[in-house]
Amino acid sequence: xxxxxxxxxxxxxxxxxxxxxxxxxxxxxxxxxxxxxxxxxxxxxxxxxxxxxxxxxxxxxxxxxxxxxxxxxxxxxxxxxxxxxxxxxxxxxxxxxxxxxxxxxxxxxxxxxxxxxxxxxxxxxxxxxxxxxxxxxxxxxxxxxxxxxxxxxxxxxxxxxxxxxxxxxxxxxxxxxxxxxxxxxxxxxxxxxxxxxxxxxxxxxxxxxxxxxxxxxxxxxxxxxxxxxxxxxxxxxxxxxxxxxxxxxxxxxxxxxxxxxxxxxxxxxxxxxx
Numbered sequence: 001x002x003x004x005x006x007x008x009x010x011x012x013x014x015x016x017x018x019x020x021x022x023x024x025x026x027x028x029x030x031x032x033x034x035x036x037x038x039x040x041x042x043x044x045x046x047x048x049x050x051x052x053x054x055x056x057x058x059x060x061x062x063x064x065x066x067x068x069x070x071x072x073x074x075x076x077x078x079x080x081x082x083x084x085x086x087x088x089x090x091x092x093x094x095x096x097x098x099x100x101x102x103x104x105x106x107x108x109x110x111x112x113x114x115x116x117x118x119x120x121x122x123x124x125x126x127x128x129x130x131x132x133x134x135x136x137x138x139x140x141x142x143x144x145x146x147x148x149x150x151x152x153x154x155x156x157x158x159x160x161x162x163x164x165x166x167x168x169x170x171x172x173x174x175x176x177x178x179x180x181x182x183x184x185x186x187x188x189x190x191x192x193x194x195x196x197x198x199x200x201x202x203x204x205x206x207x208x209x210x211x212x213x214x215x216x217x218x219x220x221x222x223x224x225x226x227x228x229x230x231x232x233x234x235x236x237x238x239x240x241x242x243x244x245x246x247x248x249x250x251x252x253x254x255x256x257x258x259x260x261x262x263x264x265x266x267x268x269x270x271x272x273x274x
Contacts, residue, residue: 001013001014002014002015002087004083004086004087006078006079006080006082006083007070007075007078007079007082008065008067008070009057009062009063009064009065009070009079010062010063010064011054011055011057011062011079011083012035012054012055012060012061012062012063013035013052013053013054013055013083013087014035014052014053014054015050015052016042016045016046016050016051016052016053017050018046018047018049018050019050022048022049022050022091023049023050023090023091023092023093023116023265024049024050024051024052024089024090024091024092024093025045025049025050025051025052025092025093025094025095025261025265026052026054026084026089026092026093026094026095027051027052027053027054027095027096027100028054028056028094028095028096028097028099028100028101028103028104029053029055029056029059029060029097029099029100030097030098030099030100030101031098031099031187031190031191032059032155032158032178032179032182032187033059033060033097033099033100033175033178033179034055034059034060034061034178035053035054035055035060036053036060036178037174037175037178038051038053038250039053040171040174040251040254041250041254041257041258044254044255044258045258045261048262048265049093049261049262049265052087052089054083056076056099056100056103057070057071057075057076057079058070058071058183058186058187058189058190059182059186059190060178060182064186066185066186066189069193070189070193071186071189071190071193071194072193072194072198073106073194073198073199073200076103076106076194077106077107077110077111080103080107081107081110081111081114084111084114089114091116092114092115092116093115093116093117093118093119093261093264093265094107094108094115094117094118094119095118095119095120095121095261096118096119096120096121096123097121097122097123097248097250098121098122098123098247099123099190099194100123101120101121101122101123101124102123102124102125102126102194102196102199103194104118104120104123105120105123105124105125105126105202105206106199106200106202108206108207108210108212109125109202109205109206109207110202112207112210115210116210116211116265117210117211117212117213117264117265118210118211118212118213118264119212119213119215119260119261119264120212120213120214120215120227121214121215121216121249121250121257122215122216122217122220122223122227122247122248122249123223123227124196124203124223124226124227124230125201125202125203125206125230126196126199126200126201126202126203127196127197127199127201128201129201133197133201134197135197136195136196136197137195137197137198138197139195139197140191140192140195140196140197140198141191141192141197143191143195144187144188144189144191144192144195145188147184147187147188147191148184148185148188151184151187152180155176155179155180158179159172159175159176159179163220163246163247164246164247164248165246166217166219166244166245166246166247166248166252167246167248167251167252168251168252171248171251172251175248175251203230203233206233206234208233208234208236209234209236210236211236211237211238211264212230212231212234212236212237212238213237213238213240213260213261213263213264214227214228214230214231214237214238214239214240215227215239215240215242215249215257215260216228216239216240216241216242216249217241217242217245217246217247217248217249217252218241218242218243218244218245219244219245219246220245220246220247223247224241227239228241240260242256242257
């Protein structure tokens, strides 16, 4: 476990090291999540890479001050870029789920030089300015207010969203435990400062030559459509539509997600353990 200060935020990071010659995989969790939610995948990933889990600003065990603007896109990119520069991982790839996928999009747009490739699950690269974005920003504000007024009630409604109804019971219980442990004030701030309605649209600024592997669940039709379109914008990008899965593809079909990550990292230089 590593703790690093960046922009007054004390980040909680765990490097699950396997072998020094394996590539590294930075793993970014979703809204109201933390790095521990990826633990069921870690032992499998360590067969071909060194996973790195991190609690994003405002989440989990990362200590974040109640400062206006601390969770904006610009600040989070600045914070994580500073951490990546200090850790100086060789052969680094990035995987992001949902909100973590949006963070990953911002990072590869702003500092692509740190990454050899990206795997992004159930996330988009930003909404174009206009009615749809304004409507989402109002929804983010409404949800933030609900969190401040009645966090437990908000969590109950959040867990009942159609997005998550396909999550297996064991994984669903794990998510519920982590979500209920979050700081309500920081969750509200996260929605206001880094919600989908506030995040910059960087779809046209993504590095076209960086391999990007997009994963969506077939039952999550909104993200199938979004990611399928993104994948058409560069021959270096590909889309995987995983059957019988919802928004949390990594809990519904973990082995398939691990296969895609392994394919994306292409560890041809690594010999399997005998």
